[in-house]
Amino acid sequence: MMISLKKLAVTALAATAMLASPAFAQKTIRLAHLNPDSPFDSHSGAMAAVFKSLVETGTNGSIKVQLFPNGQLGKDDEVIQQVRDGLVQSVISSAGGISAHYKMVGVFDMPFAFPNIGVVHKVMDLGSPFGQKFAADLSAKTGLKVLGLLDSGGFFAISNSKRPIQTAADLGGLRIRTMTLPTHEATVKSLGGQPTPLPWAEVYTALQTGVADGQMNPVPIIAFAKFDEVQKFLSITNHVITPYVWTMNQAFYDGLTAEERAVVDSAAAVAVDAGRGISRIIEASADKGLPKLGQRMQVNAIPEAELQKFAAVAQPAVRAVIEQQLGAEGIDMLDAMLANIEQVK
Template identity: 70%
Template sequence: MKLMNSVKSVVLGTIAATVLAGTALAADVTIRIGHLNPADPTESHSGAMTAVFKSLVETASNGEIEVKLFPNGQLGKDNEVIQQVRDGIVESSISSAGGVAQHYPLVGVFDIPFAFPNIYVSDKVMSLESDFGKKFAADMDAKTGLHTLAILDSGGFFAFTNSKRPIKTVEDMDGLRIRTMTLPTHQAMVNSLGAQATPLPWAEVYTALQTGVADGEMNPIPIIAFAKFDEVQKYLSITNHVITPYVWFMNGEFYEGLKPEHKAIVDWASEVATNAGRGISRIIEASDKGLPKLAEKMEINAVSPAEAEKFAAIAQPAVRKLIEEKFGAEGTDMLNALMADIDKYK
């Protein structure tokens, strides 16, 4: 009995010490991160990134930094969350090109169709380590007051889905109402191919496809899968026509105000988390959560290389013209820097 009482005292003492230690080590910095995608780290790259970031930051800072996650668009539409970060209402966001474009329109330079030959090249170019990535992030940060923690792809190359017919040739695009992000470059690309661009915010896409407001949409395979578009779309056509960035932002003043040791933790953790995000996108594509899952309900076809060249011959000039006309010399310079980096890593 004495032994049991002694054990009980030790256990209770340990619990009390732990509670007191938790109080003493209460976080003195809070980082709130908003994103559009599922929280489950096995379902989306931003879910994986935020889960890894939270674990690394809170552990490495010994509890001095607390990370709070707001997935599934809890804080609002993408562009609204970026504005909240700019205003200092929340500290961070992982945002799609559609949201970024409303704060930094030059993100549209990524949208030259068929510019990236494969995922290796896109990983190299869509990075803060590339010559283009450094130039792009520096300009974006200067114009928005934000600090860019990472640039990565939105989940892979885009495919088209629709409820009308398989897309095998350019002619199959004729008359289809294709939902796009609110990106003029995406709208120009879709319209040039004979379809009708229908720009809508992410929160409205599923319902638009379900009700016929839009016939189809374009997204990477992981996004098509977790968004359950197979429930409202019959055809999936693998075109690999474009790959767009997600950008991980942090409020500039908040970031600069961090203690050096905290800043180092944030830099390191965001880099590791971004690598995890890239990895989970590739895993989803290759696993039964990707194409095999979609194939259970959808008819899938791949556009031939010869037909892809026809798509590119029409869409590339249309998007390039828009960038040059809309952004002038600045847009042309940024586009040329992008294409130079693509050529470098080919």
Template identity: 60%
Template structure:
């Protein structure tokens, strides 16, 4: 069943309000995302800026790319709804937003499945067989064309205010903030912690006041949100990695001249590479791990402990996937796991 499309009045009104300005261009492609607008501050910022420059230059100005960052047109799910309805042409969206339109994106929530970022980059890509399968399934479910796949900023890591996490026993009793996703809640609860689902806007205050002891996010999101101000311990667990899905309205794309379609196709490939590289740069820069390490105690879970964590968490999440997404979800999960195994074997 297709997800029901909803759009808030505020997002709809703002989207409609921009249409008059767009009419001046022969073709305008509007892209929404929730990340900071600065090119060097986020992968979506870098991706969209590179795409804009390449498309506008290659089309000799026939295509104008307008970017609406920082949630200007609404949250991720709302922006996707606007793309489905043709109000805007494109969005770069997190798995949390995608899940409201395509629930099977939850197969990525199987913990400790990806051994390293190299394998993740190989699998979460339109160049992989699994990536193409995922894009086709998303299209069948939503009617949207997937223009690109990349990770949402790197592996999820744990932070907390109580103690270093080196083994599953250290998770006991910790209240860990999660997104409102059953897979995330099952994973945290299976580790002996208490899943505490909260909206993103509430997380900093919850950590500050002790409503939650910890949270999990990629390094760049943790740094951008300044969670180091209210958290003492950072654990490099690499337990999850989720995709950013870059959508484009299929009717808009089909209505373009073939020459413009080719420009968008190759420019999106280059832009995805730029976004993926920016995530790695941010992680390694003074915007990422080095900055967090100045105010937090950092430790890394050993490979042996990862296996122990996985043994308890993977079955719990797999049960949720089986119960929630059925045979289609299980087939997609198995395809992803096979793709991970093949990519990992190729590195050996």
């Protein structure tokens, strides 16, 4: 019987974990993420490369970092579980993956909450009042150490194979792939679309075969995923911006020396800055960003007045889902985020 590469990799990691003894255990951080390993093609690739370099040099080799890009160890939520179980030490995860373990991540999905990327950088950060509240709550509920919090690559745009999105009515009937987030599904549904939740690994094929008419993602992700090969239209909606959450197994982190923890924390902070920077560069670059997508796709921006109509419909729908799914605690977290946005914008 053939064993899948993902199952084989996870089995090998489990065996390594069981065989390690205190006397001979090597401090190795197995760091997984969904995206390409090139630091110039994805923000998580940049983060992983910077983290590896800084940790290995900063600890003089007492900690080794092994990278597992491109979802090699399984789906996002599966790898998070591996980190919780101690089979993998760390993972940079999408909101969709995190939501299976910590549903409060859905508060980020309030449409049109963030006015610009500068405000995103200030609020979606472990150093912000909201970031500290969010990370503490996530850690309390999952047992995971939060190493970093940043955007998933920029504001979301909507691509599809049918027509340009000029008004909310243009979304009517379109099957739009979403992450498995009720808030994303509510956004699409409120605007007349048909939400089609699918794992990341299935998105390209779904767009290619017509299982989904379109999808929504930041421009850098649309570019490196080559969705321009299977989509005709790209509409710059900037309707939502979701986080990537970087976590580590708490027991592993606690088992490091104080000096090693300081290096890991510092390396993660610098790596997050690198991830943000490469996302902005990719967005603007002629060969990887919006200019590249414009070579194959018809790109259109939506006037602010029309976007306000989008927001008037979508915001109440998403707030209702947050209240239904997360209760008063969710509304409290959402309002803390909105208050932090108001403070810094």
